[in-house]
Amino acid sequence: xxxxxxxxxxxxxxxxxxxxxxLLPLQLIFSVFLLLRGHDEPGGGFIAGLVASGAxxxxxxxHGVASTRNILRVEPHDLLAMGLLLGLAAMFPGLxxxxxxxTAQWWEFTLAGSEIKLSTVLIFDIGVYFAVLGTILTIVMxxxxxxx
Amino acid sequence: MxxxxxxxxxxxxxxGALTLAFWRSQRYQRWxxxxxxxxxxxxxxxxxxxxxxxxxxxxxxxxxxxxxGITVIADLLSAIMIVLTGIIGLAIxxxxxxxxxxxxxxFGYYPLMHLLLAGVSGSFLSGDIFNLFVWxxxxxxxxxxxxxxxxxxxxxxxxxKYVTLNLFSSAIFLSAIGLLYGMVGTLNMADIxxxxxxxxxxxxxxxxxxxxxxxxxxxxxxxxxxxxxxxSYHTPxxxxxxxFAGLLTKVGVYALYRVFTLMFTGDVSYxxxxxxxxxxxxxxxxxLGAAAQFEFRRILxxxxxxxxxxxxxGLALYxxxxxxxxxxxxxxxxxxxxxxxxxxxxVYRLLGSYDLKKLGGVYKHRPGLALxxxxxxxxxxxxxxxxxxxxxxxxxxxxxxTEAWVVTAVALLVGLLTLYSMIKIWAEVFWKPVPxxxxxxxxxxxxxxxxxxxxxxxxxxLTLCTLFIGLNGQPIYELAxxxxxxxxxxxxxxxxxxxxxx
Numbered sequence: 001x002x003x004x005x006x007x008x009x010x011x012x013x014x015x016x017x018x019x020x021x022x023l024l025p026l027q028l029i030f031s032v033f034l035l036l037r038g039h040d041e042p043g044g045g046f047i048a049g050l051v052a053s054g055a056x057x058x059x060x061x062x063h064g065v066a067s068t069r070n071i072l073r074v075e076p077h078d079l080l081a082m083g084l085l086l087g088l089a090a091m092f093p094g095l096x097x098x099x100x101x102x103t104a105q106w107w108e109f110t111l112a113g114s115e116i117k118l119s120t121v122l123i124f125d126i127g128v129y130f131a132v133l134g135t136i137l138t139i140v141m142x143x144x145x146x147x148x
Numbered sequence: 149m150x151x152x153x154x155x156x157x158x159x160x161x162x163x164g165a166l167t168l169a170f171w172r173s174q175r176y177q178r179w180x181x182x183x184x185x186x187x188x189x190x191x192x193x194x195x196x197x198x199x200x201x202x203x204x205x206x207x208x209x210x211x212x213x214x215x216x217g218i219t220v221i222a223d224l225l226s227a228i229m230i231v232l233t234g235i236i237g238l239a240i241x242x243x244x245x246x247x248x249x250x251x252x253x254x255f256g257y258y259p260l261m262h263l264l265l266a267g268v269s270g271s272f273l274s275g276d277i278f279n280l281f282v283w284x285x286x287x288x289x290x291x292x293x294x295x296x297x298x299x300x301x302x303x304x305x306x307x308x309k310y311v312t313l314n315l316f317s318s319a320i321f322l323s324a325i326g327l328l329y330g331m332v333g334t335l336n337m338a339d340i341x342x343x344x345x346x347x348x349x350x351x352x353x354x355x356x357x358x359x360x361x362x363x364x365x366x367x368x369x370x371x372x373x374x375x376x377x378x379x380s381y382h383t384p385x386x387x388x389x390x391x392f393a394g395l396l397t398k399v400g401v402y403a404l405y406r407v408f409t410l411m412f413t414g415d416v417s418y419x420x421x422x423x424x425x426x427x428x429x430x431x432x433x434x435x436l437g438a439a440a441q442f443e444f445r446r447i448l449x450x451x452x453x454x455x456x457x458x459x460x461x462g463l464a465l466y467x468x469x470x471x472x473x474x475x476x477x478x479x480x481x482x483x484x485x486x487x488x489x490x491x492x493x494x495v496y497r498l499l500g501s502y503d504l505k506k507l508g509g510v511y512k513h514r515p516g517l518a519l520x521x522x523x524x525x526x527x528x529x530x531x532x533x534x535x536x537x538x539x540x541x542x543x544x545x546x547x548x549x550t551e552a553w554v555v556t557a558v559a560l561l562v563g564l565l566t567l568y569s570m571i572k573i574w575a576e577v578f579w580k581p582v583p584x585x586x587x588x589x590x591x592x593x594x595x596x597x598x599x600x601x602x603x604x605x606x607x608x609x610l611t612l613c614t615l616f617i618g619l620n621g622q623p624i625y626e627l628a629x630x631x632x633x634x635x636x637x638x639x640x641x642x643x644x645x646x647x648x649x650x
Contacts, residue, residue, distance in 0.1 A: 084164070085165045085169065088165055101154050
């Protein structure tokens with residue numbers, strides 16, 4: 001039964017193959033858009049991380065684990081660890097100014113006429129992004145490898 | 149600014165992220181773990197010192213004022229619990245270096261252990277009831293993964309019971325939070341305490357109080373919903389068993405102490421009466437369950453339950469002396485119980501079994517180890533001058549003073565039966581000759597075990613802690629007494645968080 005399914009997947013995947021190739025960069029760009037938009041409007045690290053992992057999972061279904069690992073270049077474990085460390089790093093800057101942990105710090109400046117607001121909240125959100133991406137890819141990749 | 153109040157949460161979180169980042173190297177993971185455990189203990193001692201000076205140490209996360217943001221607060225009880233967490237964390241970190249097989253280490257043993265410690269510390273320090281729920285879930289998640297690490301059949305069986313009942317408890321907890329929020333419109337524990345003290349007590353408050361009692365009762369393994377504990381605690385790695393035995397149920401007890409001294413004190417004759425009977429039945433069923441067992445870790449697991457009864461008894465009697473006894477009991481119990489589990493792991497390494505029938509002869513070949521068992525075992529049973537004697541003495545004296553004769557009689561009887569259980573282990577494991585068919589090459593020293601001393605190190609350390617508490621009872625008693633004072637005067641807690649006196 002499983003053998004049959006694999007055959008069907010292999011023979012019918014031309015559209016999926018091509019679509020996954022095009023959708024991967026689009027989805028990744030969209031995820032970054034969601035991540036940056038999340039400060040004032042719906043979006044943020046968690047949902048952006050989900051969209052990004054959706055991109056990789058789609059690619060994985062079409063092209064298999066090995067080639068997904070190839071384009072990912074880093075182990076999903078490492079993404080997870082990096083995300084956690086970034087999230088934790090965002091807690092400390094407040095302490096330098098004698099404020100409680102997790103207090104948001106802001107750097108505002110104008111660049112080429114537009115106002116840019118950077119903050120520890122953004123670092124935290126990026127951390128969440130990578131943690132979510134790392135977690136989901138770890139789960140999906142180990143499950144797929146276990147099946148293969 | 150007092151960073152010491154969040155450090156006990158941040159250190160294990162950071163260590164967890166770092167050990168995850170170094171997942172390729174078990175050596176780095178071990179060193180990070182060891183270093184982080186020392187740091188956690190140091191942060192705990194710092195916190196204890198500053199709570200002794202200032203009474204309460206408060207920090208509002210992200211600078212959002214209470215009751216709108218999340219408050220992290222330590223009073224003496226929290227600080228004591230954090231110090232104990234640090235001691236147990238350090239003991240387990242050292243012990244795990246030898247006792248945990250490489251196969252398990254590769255599957256994320258250390259990151260999970262740190263996550264568990266972060267969950268435990270977070271629960272002790274949270275001043276927000278919903279945040280407490282979140283830390284409970286962090287703890288549950290990590291403990292579930294640790295429990296099933298290795299994937300043996302018996303582990304899965306135990307884990308299913310463990311998770312089902314704990315999720316059930318979480319569901320009740322969450323519903324109770326929802327109902328409470330509907331009544332008082334706040335999640336900050338100090339604010340809830342303040343608002344509940346202002347309104348007239350209705351039946352609904354008691355309903356919510358009972359929901360909290362059931363939920364935390366399950367976590368603490370109190371009667372009648374304790375059976376997940378003996379079903380699961382003997383299945384995982386021994387270091388994990390010891391960690392769980394020392395800390396997890398005590399988080400439930402701590403939550404009961406917090407909630408039933410700060411929030412639900414309006415109808416003590418109703419709520420604390422129920423607690424009293426639950427405590428008596430918990431003691432009795434736990435110790436009777438242990439009497440029927442013939443497996444080292446299962447006997448110890450049932451004794452966790454009966455000891456939880458004493459701690460609940462302290463809370464249920466609700467006099468200053470009783471609360472002192474309860475706090476003292478928690479301090480003594482965490483150290484002694486973890487130590488006994490660690491000893492059972494050493495015996496397993498020597499003889500390859502936890503089954504009492506297959507064990508024997510340890511006293512003849514390793515009298516030192518026998519002594520290391522005897523001290524915590526007799527302490528658990530409550531023989532003077534060890535720590536358990538004072539703990540039991542204070543609780544039972546409080547029982548006599550409030551003329552709660554039945555419960556006091558039960559507590560005395562349970563002490564006697566505990567002694568019986570410990571003597572049973574002593575006779576079977578240490579006294580009787582080695583049964584035929586058991587491989588004794590490790591026990592008699594024919595097979596050299598060069599790393600054994602690392603496993604014995606935490607056992608010796610915890611035994612010294614027991615002796616220290618027993619022989620140095622007065623300062624520990626005074627510490628417990630100050631903690632009890634704070635618990636019985638929630639006004640100080642409320643003022644520390646909200647900045648106004650009720």
